Amino acid sequence: MSYREKTTWISLLAMGAVYGWYFWKVMPVLIAGHGDALHYAHLLGSTIAALAILQIIPMIAFAAASPTDAQAPQDEREKLYALKGTQAAYFVLVAGALFASVAGIFFHADAGMLANLILLSVVTSNMAKYLVEVAHFRFAG
Amino acid sequence: MAAIANNIRRLRFDRDEMTQAELATKVGVTRQTINAIEQNKYSPSLETAFRIAEALGVPIGEAFSYR
Numbered sequence: 001m002s003y004r005e006k007t008t009w010i011s012l013l014a015m016g017a018v019y020g021w022y023f024w025k026v027m028p029v030l031i032a033g034h035g036d037a038l039h040y041a042h043l044l045g046s047t048i049a050a051l052a053i054l055q056i057i058p059m060i061a062f063a064a065a066s067p068t069d070a071q072a073p074q075d076e077r078e079k080l081y082a083l084k085g086t087q088a089a090y091f092v093l094v095a096g097a098l099f100a101s102v103a104g105i106f107f108h109a110d111a112g113m114l115a116n117l118i119l120l121s122v123v124t125s126n127m128a129k130y131l132v133e134v135a136h137f138r139f140a141g
Numbered sequence: 142m143a144a145i146a147n148n149i150r151r152l153r154f155d156r157d158e159m160t161q162a163e164l165a166t167k168v169g170v171t172r173q174t175i176n177a178i179e180q181n182k183y184s185p186s187l188e189t190a191f192r193i194a195e196a197l198g199v200p201i202g203e204a205f206s207y208r
Contacts, residue, residue, distance in 0.1 A: 002173040075170035076186050077177060140182060 003069035004078050005137040006062050012130035014054035019123045022047040023116075030113050040112060044119075081136040085129035092128040096121020145184045147205050149175070152197045159197075167196035 001009075025043060063070035074082065100117035103109040109117065153159040161179070165172045168189060177183035178193070185193065194201040 002171050004171075005173075069171070072171070075174050076189060077170065077174040077183050140177075 085133040089125040089129035093125035
């Protein structure tokens, strides 16, 4: 497994675990309609810190294990897979933005709900990017 | 899938059993990319195909063919 594939797996798993936990905590509060902005900010701060730690430590370990691979620029195959991932992420992000708009217009979602729906769109689009990339690394070669 | 076939594996062994990693370094790609090309899972760009042929010291038509 290449350095680039390992770091993509780490990003996918860390993001899934950390934001999975965040939305597990926040969504019931939002749906019940009694969340406050400070609560979200505190949880989001913890989430971002956890994500940074979970991504940075393994990446440092992988880079230390194979420093040449870590310093090498992306080659054409890795760039192609990253572009395919970005293409998939675009469609997920657009779908998420439309869903958030519909929630705001037709269901009168409050600011906290809208902010979290947009954050959910960003997170799922990033995860779609990583998922498409690892799928290409695993199955396309 | 791949209509482009290659003889990279044979050509590497003809050149003192050059490893995938050595070829990858000469070409400027990762070892995994050379492996994917050898297994016909990834078709390289024309530029990379020329670089591979050059690194193996053969004309591009000997390293790659279209079928």
